Every structure is written in structure tokens, then in C-alpha cells.
Amino acid sequence: MKLSVSKGCTPESWEYFIMSYITHGLRKHSLYNRWASMVQRCTNKKCIDYPLYGGRGINVYTAWVKNFKLFYNYVMALPDAMEQGYSIDRIDNDGDYEQGNIRWVTNHYQTINQRISKRNISGYVGVDKHGQKYKSRIKVHGDRIYLGLYDTKEEAVEARNKFIIASKLFEYPIQKIR
Incomplete structure (x- = not known):
């Protein structure tokens, strides 16, 4: 497996991404990229969106950071999971990406929920x-x-x-x- 890395938004270690790829076989699932982006913007100070997320104190539930499958299982069990036109939203916009604070909503509801x-x-x-x-x-x-x-x-x-x-x-x- 060849891993290409951009200089601007690289995590301190790609180990958890590689392990997720090896252990669950869901690397090509569209939710995987959403998860990877979520982890990046909350944990990687080099990520362009870090000031808007991690820089504001927004974190990702610790178990999800290193285990995509746990994240996948949780969000896929939520109402409207993967419905056309829906994406993941934090209920409390200033809260963390964690159980009880994420949901699937349309762009309309995400617009309402912005700070x-x-x-x-x-x-x-x-x-x-x-x-x-x-x-x-x-x-x-x-x-x-x-x-x-x-x-x-x-x-x-x-x-x-x-x-x-x-x-x-x-x-x-x-x-x-x-």
C-alpha cells in the first residue's frame, strides 16, 4: 500500500489511518474520508481548518480517533445515516464530536446550527x-x-x-x- 501525504495537513502519525485501513476494509467508504477530515481538523495543528475546530477546543471522542470502525458503527446507527443530501453535524456547535452530540442533517439544518x-x-x-x-x-x-x-x-x-x-x-x- 502506497500512502501519499500532503505537506499541509498531515497528522503527527499516520499509524491509526493505516491500522484502520488494514483492520476494517472500509477505506473506500465515503464515511472514511469524513472521519479522516474530522480527525485532522481537530487534532492536526498544521491542518488549515484546525483554528476553526481543534484551535477552538473541539475534540473527537478518543475511541473514535484511533478506531474508524467504532465511529462507523455509531454514526451508521443514527437516523438518516447516509441519506442523500445529509451530512454529519454537531448538535452543539461548540461541543465535541462525540456520542450524543452528532446527527445526520440536511444543509438547511447545518446552516441554522452555525455560530x-x-x-x-x-x-x-x-x-x-x-x-x-x-x-x-x-x-x-x-x-x-x-x-x-x-x-x-x-x-x-x-x-x-x-x-x-x-x-x-x-x-x-x-x-x-x-
Whole structure:
């Protein structure tokens, strides 16, 4: 077996990847690449995505790091496993990749579950400073819906909350105005 390694995102040791290949025969399964990427971004400081995962303190359940088969067995038993259009998501976006904190969801639900961007100065999801006003927006099933410009960020949040309720988008959290 020949193992090619890129310089940018290599683990300290490839031993666990090689052992996983040898012991389970699932190296070509699409879930294997998802697992390998998850381990890389949480454990390898040279990985370009490390600051967004491992650098934020997000870890992978220790048993899964060295044993793909354990990870595979767990995630394949979850609802919607490997369904078309579904991928693995952490329920608590600031939590670890561990039992009880991962699920299979569509891109729509992953978008809802994202943390607020560092560039967001309003402190609210879907509310951005736009000149002297605040823009309110929401993304629903890939479509960005513009809800208007408001004098205050609180008014923009209220408009977004009202849209969520009126449209019965119950999967979106109603934001508390601070």
C-alpha cells in the first residue's frame, strides 16, 4: 500500500489511518474520508481548518480517533445515516464530536446550527450593520430572504423573529433581544 501525504495537513502519525485501513476494509467508504477530515481538523495543528475546530477546543471522542470502525458503527446507527443530501453535524456547535452530540442533517439544518460569524458586529444571527442602519435577513433552504433595513438592531431582530413565526419556521430559534 502506497500512502501519499500532503505537506499541509498531515497528522503527527499516520499509524491509526493505516491500522484502520488494514483492520476494517472500509477505506473506500465515503464515511472514511469524513472521519479522516474530522480527525485532522481537530487534532492536526498544521491542518488549515484546525483554528476553526481543534484551535477552538473541539475534540473527537478518543475511541473514535484511533478506531474508524467504532465511529462507523455509531454514526451508521443514527437516523438518516447516509441519506442523500445529509451530512454529519454537531448538535452543539461548540461541543465535541462525540456520542450524543452528532446527527445526520440536511444543509438547511447545518446552516441554522452555525455560530455567529466573527465579522458580525450586531451580536444577532441574520442581522448586519448596513451603513447607518441594520439589515435583517434569513436563509431558508438555500434562498437568502431580505427582510428590510431598520434603525436599530433590535428592530431588525424583531422583524426576523416575526418572519420566523409567521412562516412557521419552527426549526429556527427565536432570538432574545438583549
